Amino acid sequence: MTTGSYEKILKQIKHKKNKVVRFKKHNIPKKRKQGIGARKCSRCGRYGAHIRKYDLNVCRQCFREIAHELGFRKKGHEV
Ligand SMILES: [Zn+2]
Structure with missing residues (x-):
């Protein structure tokens, strides 16, 4: 469980x-105070691969989906 x-x-x-x-x-x-179990993705609830930088608080999978809307651009992929 x-x-x-x-x-x-x-x-x-x-x-x-x-x-x-x-x-x-x-x-x-x-309730966890530290470690993986303390941080949850704010979008899907996943525990692993958490991005805290820039106060994003999303997992890497959600970041891939919303990064473009947030203003992140891949280097050399100007659209
Ligand atoms: Zn997520």
Whole structure:
């Protein structure tokens, strides 16, 4: 189970109140202060390959898609 998917289980057990209480007590992943798990892509929620430079806070895949709109240009690819 990844940290992003624990909410799916809550949807499955929402009608069993005691189970929800126990699940929240024992199974919700703790908030990370540092490391890969602390930073999430603001666009898709991915954890890996995170770009923090210029306060972008997106993963490399999202950066590739939105870079042109943000004003980034590839060197030697003038359009
Ligand atoms: Zn992303």
